[in-house]
Amino acid sequence: MKLIHIMVAAAWSAAALPAFAQADLGASVEVATDERRRGISWSDGELAPAASVRAGVPFGLDLSARITGTRGDPRHGGADAVVDVTGGFARDIGGGLRLDGFVTGHLFTGAAEPLDYVEVGAGASYALGPAEIGIDARYAPDQAAIGGDNLWFGARARVGVPATPFTLNASLGRSTGSVDDWRRAARLRPGGDYTDWSLGVDHITGPVSLGLVYSGTDIEQVADSPFANARHTGDKVTARLAINF
Numbered sequence: 001m002k003l004i005h006i007m008v009a010a011a012w013s014a015a016a017l018p019a020f021a022q023a024d025l026g027a028s029v030e031v032a033t034d035e036r037r038r039g040i041s042w043s044d045g046e047l048a049p050a051a052s053v054r055a056g057v058p059f060g061l062d063l064s065a066r067i068t069g070t071r072g073d074p075r076h077g078g079a080d081a082v083v084d085v086t087g088g089f090a091r092d093i094g095g096g097l098r099l100d101g102f103v104t105g106h107l108f109t110g111a112a113e114p115l116d117y118v119e120v121g122a123g124a125s126y127a128l129g130p131a132e133i134g135i136d137a138r139y140a141p142d143q144a145a146i147g148g149d150n151l152w153f154g155a156r157a158r159v160g161v162p163a164t165p166f167t168l169n170a171s172l173g174r175s176t177g178s179v180d181d182w183r184r185a186a187r188l189r190p191g192g193d194y195t196d197w198s199l200g201v202d203h204i205t206g207p208v209s210l211g212l213v214y215s216g217t218d219i220e221q222v223a224d225s226p227f228a229n230a231r232h233t234g235d236k237v238t239a240r241l242a243i244n245f
Contacts, residue, residue, distance in 0.1 A: 024056035030242035034232075035068055038152060038173060038188075039196030039217035041232030042082065044073040060090045062102075070108070075187050075229040080110035088121075096127045115187075117145040130160035140177075140188070147184030150177040154196075167202045186225035190233050194219045209242045 028051070034041050035048035042048075052066035066084045070076055088102025101122045108115050117140055125134030134156050142149040154173025161168065176193040179185045200213035216235035222228045 026054045026056070026245065028052050028242055028244045030240060032238055032240040034236060034238045035070070036213075036215050036236065036238055038175060039194075039198070039215050039233070040075075040190060040219075041229065041236075042073060042075065043069060043071045044075075044229065045232045045236075046071040060092075062086070062088050062090065072110075073229060075227055075232075076108050077111035077113050077115045077227070079108035079115065081108070083107040083109065098125045098127070099123070100125075115145045115184075117143045119150070130162060131158070133157045142178065142180065144181070145184065146188055147181035147186070148178040150175065150185075150188045152176075165203050165205050167204060169198075169200050169202065171196075171198045173197070182223060183225040184227055186223040186228035190222045190225075190228040190230065191219040192223070207244045209240075209244070211240045211242075213238050213240070 030050045030052075032043075032048045032050070034045055035043035035050070048069045048071065050066060050068040052064060054062065054064040056062050064084075064086045066086075067081055068084070069081050070079045072078045072080065076082065084104055084106055086102050086104040088100060090098060090100040092098050099122075101120070103118065103120045105118045106116060119138050119140035121136065121138040123134055123136035125132055135154070136156065137151070137153040139152075140146055140150040152173055152175045154171055156169070156171040158167055158169035160166070173196045174193070175189050175196070177185070177189065194217050196215065196217045198213055198215040200211055202209055202211040214235070214237045217233055219233045222230035222233055
């Protein structure tokens with residue numbers, strides 16, 4: 001817990017120093033029929049409201065905070081919500097190529113026990129016209145809250161349909177890692193190492209975005225853990241409405 005707070009505070013402080021000079025501020029509110037991450041539910045399969053704020057500052061630095069309702073999901077010890085606090089950077093290096101990196105603290109409110117954890121990530125993307133492809137990696141170091149460590153890596157693609165407000169997107173990922181405590185490791189890997197995928201479409205008009213996503217996993221057998229939440233690891237179609245400011 002202390003490690004997470006220190007790392008999150010450091011990330012915020014590093015980006016906050018130049019933020020007073022010239023900040024690019026943004027915010028959004030949204031609601032989803034289910035908060036699904038890497039193919040599994042984080043909101044017990046229920047409606048999930050969310051709100052976020054972002055501050056972009058010079059040199060590609062970025063700060064953001066997002067709070068999402070988790071609806072007492074047993075995956076996170078009955079937590080009411082998760083606050084994702086992120087500090088990161090992005091660089092356009094020319095020719096349509098972009099690199100980014102970040103550190104995120106996942107802080108859970110109302111959980112029955114300490115379940116906060118931190119992860120770091122990096123990615124690269126290439127854009128050509130309305131199309132973009134990218135690769136990403138997310139790594140959560142060994143922590144008691146997740147029963148070991150966790151590595152996710154994946155690929156993504158999106159393309160805007162010319163002369164329409166529609167954008168098509170797809171992703172494919174793989175989660176793996178070590179296990180110190182199998183009960184808590186089931187939070188992020190309910191059935192051990194697994195593959196996730198998604199296919200979606202967004203309709204974007206001005207500040208309003210409406211999306212439909214089909215997501216799924218190859219999880220066949222879920223661990224007998226109170227954190228595994230076996231009911232919400234399969235294929236599902238979800239909808240999301242977001243308003244950006």
